[in-house]
Amino acid sequence: MALCSAGICLAMGGKVNVSPRxxxxxxxxxxxxxVGADGVITDPVRLxxxxxxxxxxxxxxxxxxxxxxxxxxxSAVVARLAAAGIPFVPRGAGTGLSGGxxxxxxxxxxxxxxxxxxxxxxxxxxxxxxxxxxxNTRLSQAAxxxxxxxxxxxxxxxxxxxxxxxxxxxxxxxxxxxxxxSRYITGLTVVLPDGExxxxxxxxxxxxxxxxxxxxxxxxxxxxxxxxxxVRLLPLPEAVETLLAIFDALEDAGRAVTEIIASGLLPAxxxxxxxxxxxxxxxxVFAAGYPTDADAALVVEFDGPAAGLARDAERxxxxxRGAGAREVRRARDEKEREALWRGRKKAFGAMGRIAxxxxxxxxxxxxxxxxxxxxxxxxxxxxxxxxxxxxxxxxDGNLHPNIVFDRRDPGLLERVERASKExxxxxxxxxxxxxxxxxxxxxxxxxxxxxxxxxxxxxxRQVRAxxxxxxxxxxxxxxxxxxxxxAGKAAARAGGRVPAR
Amino acid sequence: xxxxxxxxxxxxxPPACLRGELGRWAVGGEVPxxxxxxxxxxxxxxxxxxxxxxxxxxxxxxxGTWLAAGNPPERxxxxxxxxxxxxxxxxxPADLMIRAQxxxxxxxxxxxxxxxxxxLPLDPPGDPAGTLGATLATGSAGPLASFYGSPRDHVLGLTxxxxxxxxxxxxxxxxxxxxxxxxxxxAVGSWGTLGVIVSATLRLTPVPDQDATLLxxxxxxxxxxxxxxxxxxxxxxxxxxxxxxxxxxxxxxxTLPHASDAATRQGFGALGSSPRPPGGAADRDxxxxxxxxxxxxxxxxxxxxxxxxxxxVEEAAGRAAxxxxxxxxxxxxxDAVSQAEAGVALVARVALPPSRLKDTLMLAxxxxxxxxxxxxxxGIIADACAGVVHALVRGGAFSEAGAHRRAAAxxxxxxxxxxxxxxxxxxxxxxxxxxREVGAWGDPGPALRLMQELKxxxxxxxxxxxxxxxxxxxxxxV
Numbered sequence: 006m007a008l009c010s011a012g013i014c015l016a017m018g019g020k021v022n023v024s025p026r027x028x029x030x031x032x033x034x035x036x037x038x039x040v041g042a043d044g045v046i047t048d049p050v051r052l053x054x055x056x057x058x059x060x061x062x063x064x065x066x067x068x069x070x071x072x073x074x075x076x077x078x079x080s081a082v083v084a085r086l087a088a089a090g091i092p093f094v095p096r097g098a099g100t101g102l103s104g105g106x107x108x109x110x111x112x113x114x115x116x117x118x119x120x121x122x123x124x125x126x127x128x129x130x131x132x133x134x135x136x137x138x139x140x141n142t143r144l145s146q147a148a149x150x151x152x153x154x155x156x157x158x159x160x161x162x163x164x165x166x167x168x169x170x171x172x173x174x175x176x177x178x179x180x181x182x183x184x185x186x187s188r189y190i191t192g193l194t195v196v197l198p199d200g201e202x203x204x205x206x207x208x209x210x211x212x213x214x215x216x217x218x219x220x221x222x223x224x225x226x227x228x229x230x231x232x233x234x235x236v237r238l239l240p241l242p243e244a245v246e247t248l249l250a251i252f253d254a255l256e257d258a259g260r261a262v263t264e265i266i267a268s269g270l271l272p273a274x275x276x277x278x279x280x281x282x283x284x285x286x287x288x289x290v291f292a293a294g295y296p297t298d299a300d301a302a303l304v305v306e307f308d309g310p311a312a313g314l315a316r317d318a319e320r321x322x323x324x325x326r327g328a329g330a331r332e333v334r335r336a337r338d339e340k341e342r343e344a345l346w347r348g349r350k351k352a353f354g355a356m357g358r359i360a361x362x363x364x365x366x367x368x369x370x371x372x373x374x375x376x377x378x379x380x381x382x383x384x385x386x387x388x389x390x391x392x393x394x395x396x397x398x399x400x401d402g403n404l405h406p407n408i409v410f411d412r413r414d415p416g417l418l419e420r421v422e423r424a425s426k427e428x429x430x431x432x433x434x435x436x437x438x439x440x441x442x443x444x445x446x447x448x449x450x451x452x453x454x455x456x457x458x459x460x461x462x463x464x465x466r467q468v469r470a471x472x473x474x475x476x477x478x479x480x481x482x483x484x485x486x487x488x489x490x491x492a493g494k495a496a497a498r499a500g501g502r503v504p505a506r
Numbered sequence: 507x508x509x510x511x512x513x514x515x516x517x518x519x520p521p522a523c524l525r526g527e528l529g530r531w532a533v534g535g536e537v538p539x540x541x542x543x544x545x546x547x548x549x550x551x552x553x554x555x556x557x558x559x560x561x562x563x564x565x566x567x568x569x570g571t572w573l574a575a576g577n578p579p580e581r582x583x584x585x586x587x588x589x590x591x592x593x594x595x596x597x598x599p600a601d602l603m604i605r606a607q608x609x610x611x612x613x614x615x616x617x618x619x620x621x622x623x624x625x626l627p628l629d630p631p632g633d634p635a636g637t638l639g640a641t642l643a644t645g646s647a648g649p650l651a652s653f654y655g656s657p658r659d660h661v662l663g664l665t666x667x668x669x670x671x672x673x674x675x676x677x678x679x680x681x682x683x684x685x686x687x688x689x690x691x692x693a694v695g696s697w698g699t700l701g702v703i704v705s706a707t708l709r710l711t712p713v714p715d716q717d718a719t720l721l722x723x724x725x726x727x728x729x730x731x732x733x734x735x736x737x738x739x740x741x742x743x744x745x746x747x748x749x750x751x752x753x754x755x756x757x758x759x760x761t762l763p764h765a766s767d768a769a770t771r772q773g774f775g776a777l778g779s780s781p782r783p784p785g786g787a788a789d790r791d792x793x794x795x796x797x798x799x800x801x802x803x804x805x806x807x808x809x810x811x812x813x814x815x816x817x818x819v820e821e822a823a824g825r826a827a828x829x830x831x832x833x834x835x836x837x838x839x840x841d842a843v844s845q846a847e848a849g850v851a852l853v854a855r856v857a858l859p860p861s862r863l864k865d866t867l868m869l870a871x872x873x874x875x876x877x878x879x880x881x882x883x884x885g886i887i888a889d890a891c892a893g894v895v896h897a898l899v900r901g902g903a904f905s906e907a908g909a910h911r912r913a914a915a916x917x918x919x920x921x922x923x924x925x926x927x928x929x930x931x932x933x934x935x936x937x938x939x940x941x942r943e944v945g946a947w948g949d950p951g952p953a954l955r956l957m958q959e960l961k962x963x964x965x966x967x968x969x970x971x972x973x974x975x976x977x978x979x980x981x982x983x984v
Contacts, residue, residue: 127859127861129735129739129860129861130859130860130861130893132859152741173684174684174688176682176684180682184655184659185682185684187659187688187691188655188659203952203953203956204951204952204953205951205953207857207930207951208857208858208859208893208928208929208930209857209858209859209860209889209892209893209894209929209930210647210651210652210656210892210894211855211857211894211930211932212645212695212932212947212976213930213947213950213951213976214947214950214951214953214954214957214975214976214977214984215692215695215696215700215957215960215984216645216658216691216692216694216695216696217692217953217956217957219658219688219691219692219694220687220688220689220691220692222688222691223684223687223688224687224688240740240741240742240743241741243741263600266600266602266712267599267600269623269712269713269715270712271711271712309807309811310742310807310811310814310815311814312810312811312813312814312815313807313808313809313810313811313812313814314811316808316810317808369680369681369682369683370680371598371601371603371679371680372600372601373598373600373601398682401680401681401682402601402680402681402682403680403681403682436678436679436680437678437679437680438678438680438682438683438685439685440683440684440685441680441682441683441684442682442684443684444684445684445685445686449685452685453685453686456678456685457675457685457686458674458675460672460673460674461674461675461676461686461689462686464668464672464674464689464963464964465686465687465689467963468687468689468692468960468963469687470963471956471959471960471963472956483686483687484686
């Protein structure tokens with residue numbers, strides 16, 4: 006949940022600083038020597054930009070931001086910080102939705118945004134090697150002339166970076182058919198938290214010891230920084246069929262999804278937005294022509310070889326009608342396709358315009374439990390007097406129940422917080438998980454105990470300690486309570502000890 | 507020691523759990539002091555906790571189909587059989603999800619899911635009796651892996667019992683889960699050295715409408731490699747694409763299930779249906795060219811998609827298919843490809859990027875020439891999608907004096923060359939003495955230290971599969 010509380014602030018860096026300690030000259034000089042003068046920001050005014058990520062209600066101004074341009078520079082920067090015991094936080098485009106890229110007042114952000122080169126494009130092997138700051142869509146654009154693309158398509162893909170995708174194991178609407186980021190990362194060069202550079206991965210999927218690439222993906226910037234990322238590309242689908250089905254009952258939309266999956270079809274995407282979301286979108290500048298009296302809109306997309314695709318689409322149309330769709334629109338060209346998607350793609354943007362604050366949740370439940378969970382969410386919203394607008398990747402049960410509100414409204418903040426907790430508990434009770442794609446970050450640490458035993462969380466701590474024995478790499482993220490307290494202490498301890506030169 | 511160990515075990519586990527036939531469970535040539543088959547997870551945990559205390563060495567096993575693989579372990583006190591844990595715990599077709607214990611055979615899973623027209627698209631090499639647990643622990647991938655994913659891509663969650671007996675439920679039941687660190691990926695493919703997988707939750711996929719396999723033949727393997735590359739460089743996706751050598755084709759014919767069934771035999775006429783050496787008169791009757799290599803391209807999709815794909819594959823390959831297999835015939839063929847490695851004396855896998863398939867094939871053939879028996883019975887299965895070429899040495903090659911020395915030298919040389927180009931040479935299984943000498947896995951790379959640290963956290967007493975996985979040859983193996 007996207008809200009700040011004193012406890013979290015404390016754990017982030019030991020103190021809630023009103024006036025941050027000045028950045029030591031010696032350190033600034035050393036870092037500048039590595040990355041150049043325009044690669045270091047210590048001016049508090051300029052640092053404002055880095056005090057939040059995609060969750061704008063969390064604000065923590067970092068101590069400084071450094072911008073290495075290569076593996077070598079990243080290694081030298083991290084080694085220098087580690088030598089002084091200064092915690093650091095990797096950051097890409099800052100579009101994350103779990104507060105993972107936030108740094109406390111004694112921590113330095115190591116930004117990847119100057120590492121934007123595509124190092125290798127290897128079409129015969131359907132492979133590319135990129136620096137972490139390469140924007141997701143830019144990679145696909147670069148691969149396009151070779152008939153290839155990069156499949157994982159998180160909604161922020163025009164801004165988010167491959168490095169960020171690796172850290173969060175990002176998903177997106179098309180991961181229903183194609184899988185999430187970890188399916189597409191075949192090798193990594195990682196700068197470990199002490200500055201050591203290590204290469205992970207092998208050829209042809211052959212074993213080279215443990216699957217450290219698989220372990221690193223989704224580690225949310227707590228194991229080190231990936232400075233070279235080897236990715237798998239796919240051939241561009243020859244054809245796409247996109248449908249928009251309108252339903253008078255949300256449950257009917259859910260039933261259509263179940264029927265489609267049960268029929269053996271494997272769509273590339275299955276997305277549902279509910280009545281509240283439709284209304285928000287249609288009231289905004291993103292109006293997409295979705296009927297505002299509909300209870301749900303379902304986007305179904307198929308892609309692949311042209312032969313046989315139309316048949317799959319027709320079958321899906323039949324199934325949607327059979328489940329009660331009042332209308333099914335089918336795109337005849339790319340322009341119409343974009344129009345059908347627009348309502349879904351602009352959902353978050355539209356909601357952000359309705360009220361100053363947006364609670365974005367991210368939970369996954371088994372698909373068969375979706376109707377029940379949606380009913381419970383509706384009930385919880387009603388009980389707290391809140392409107393919940395649902396957007397979800399119906400095919401894989403990943404839902405985003407979003408609440409718009411104004412935190413200045415007295416008592417509302419607390420109601421939103423309580424509702425959010427109940428929603429999360431309902432999802433877990435239904436056999437789900439606490440985060441399907443946004444990551445734990447700071448935001449969901451307190452829910453980790455809902456799905457993992459203390460032994461498992463302890464095992465995760467131990468794994469983290471292998472990569473980061475000193476607790477300097479993105480402390481205060483992912484793991485709850487004990488780690489939180491200790492990381493806070495370590496950061497506070499370390500923060501005071503910059504050697505005087 | 508043996509006496510004490512068995513005494514301890516009888517105190518720990520019900521008598522039914524202690525097994526006989528110790529010789530059948532030899533690992534790397536070493537017979538264990540005891541074989542146990544716990545009935546539930548608690549017993550597995552109790553055993554491992556005790557083993558950690560007593561510093562026993564434990565080798566996990568499913569159906570025992572992977573005992574000869576990997577490095578021979580440093581010592582084997584107990585083989586821990588998972589055959590008592592063979593229940594399908596949960597199957598939710600509407601969620602495309604199945605949860606099963608590790609001792610369930612892969613093919614048993616297939617028949618359960620088949621009833622709902624779903625399947626787990628894994629086709630690991632080896633004995634068909636292989637269990638789910640073994641497939642996940644070894645991370646074994648077959649020809650379908652490049653398209654459908656390797657074992658780790660199908661696991662939503664699993665329960666792992668660590669070397670010191672902690673029971674960890676990792677992951678979850680849902681397809682999208684990024685809560686915490688992905689310890690599932692760490693466990694899969696860890697060769698039973700971090701813990702014992704006792705159950706797993708898997709993601710299934712709908713059975714495709716059509717499953718067609720095109721067979722192309724040529725005496726020149728490089729022509730088939732070029733054809734395979736022609737297919738793979740087009741924007742189409744065969745689900746599997748392998749090049750098979752003549753001797754292996756014959757072996758495939760011989761190991762076919764239901765080979766006595768006339769219809770099946772006819773369907774496999776291109777391969778030959780009995781394990782005769784090439785050159786027999788009957789081959790000509792069947793229209794088989796005994797010196798022919800084979801390229802097999804597998805296609806999934808609905809009827810129109812597959813018909814169109816067939817046309818495109820032939821166009822890209824620059825030739826018409828010699829034969830087309832459907833349904834049970836096709837599945838039988840691919841089963842035979844998977845099983846071809848079972849019972850073979852040595853299998854080495856050479857991996858380089860797929861675009862270099864020609865080089866990789868030549869290296870594997872050269873290796874076979876030096877390691878193999880030279881009796882024409884050795885074989886090649888090249889996975890064109892992955893770029894991994896399997897060299898199969900049938901047997902008898904190592905009984906000759908000096909053969910061992912030659913084989914070790916050839917393996918080392920090839921490995922040195924291939925690793926120098928960023929690839930790998932894995933000796934999947936072989937005579938224990940030879941594997942012990944050259945090492946099954948090759949250079950583990952710069953991350954070995956991290957792996958050793960991880961091993962220490964999950965198996966502090968070094969109970970599980972000591973030395974079986976990477977880093978062998980030092981006292982710091984995982």
